[in-house]
Amino acid sequence: MAFTVNGQTVNVSTYPAKPLLDVLRDDLNLTGSKECCGKGECGSCSIILEGEAVCSCLILTGQVEGKKITTIEGIGTVENMDPLQKAFAEEGAHVIKNRQWEQGKSASVIRGISALDSECGAVLLVNVDQPVPSNSINQLIDSHQRLQGKIHLPVFHGRRGHPVLFSTELLPDLREISEECQGVKSIIRKYDTEIVHVPMTDPSVLYNFNTPADYEKGGQTCEFRKKR
Ligand code: FES
Structure with missing residues (x-):
């Protein structure tokens, strides 16, 4: 099955009924989308599918064939911000991305502090x-x-x-x-x-x-x- 993730076409060999969240995490190693409730209530598995925010735990992989997906890993960089980051920056905020997010919230706090003005x-x-x-x-x-x-x-x-x-x-x-x-x-x-x-x-x-x-x-x- 072929679809586009974060601007790149991927080919995944899996069964169409496999939840998209599992394919993203297990097959494509995109672990920014998390499974929490597993039933579309918490939003921790959110992705953007064809411009719409959806819960990837509720989407079957067969449903995304030929479609475009953006995961949290594909959301803007400091050099190329997405509209939300840009809006913060325009208000004077300094946008910092913690690339070690999988190490937990403490890593994000330490990363933010490292960017503070003296x-x-x-x-x-x-x-x-x-x-x-x-x-x-x-x-x-x-x-x-x-x-x-x-x-x-x-x-x-x-x-x-x-x-x-x-x-x-x-x-x-x-x-x-x-x-x-x-x-x-x-x-x-x-x-x-x-x-x-x-x-x-x-x-x-x-x-x-x-x-x-x-x-x-x-x-x-x-x-x-x-x-x-
Ligand atoms: S895991 Fe909670 S909405 Fe998908």
């Missing part, structure tokens, strides 16, 4: 599945500017949330994190007595959007969506 005042860590309401972020920055503390962490009704702001004093610690030691959680544990808790009115600081259902549920209460 003059930067703090590090705000925001995960891709978390909402980023500007009010909450401004409150964290304000807390960092007014109060001493190595870590500034949002709380809603007594529960710790995200994103987390780290003082640049902690850069040496952040460069040493590892998945084995639970990444940034190890830094939060180490400096627990030096955390400034910043009370928030927006519950979205507690949310993780891992499924479309999480997104819809969270959207009913998040301030950032109410304002759109």
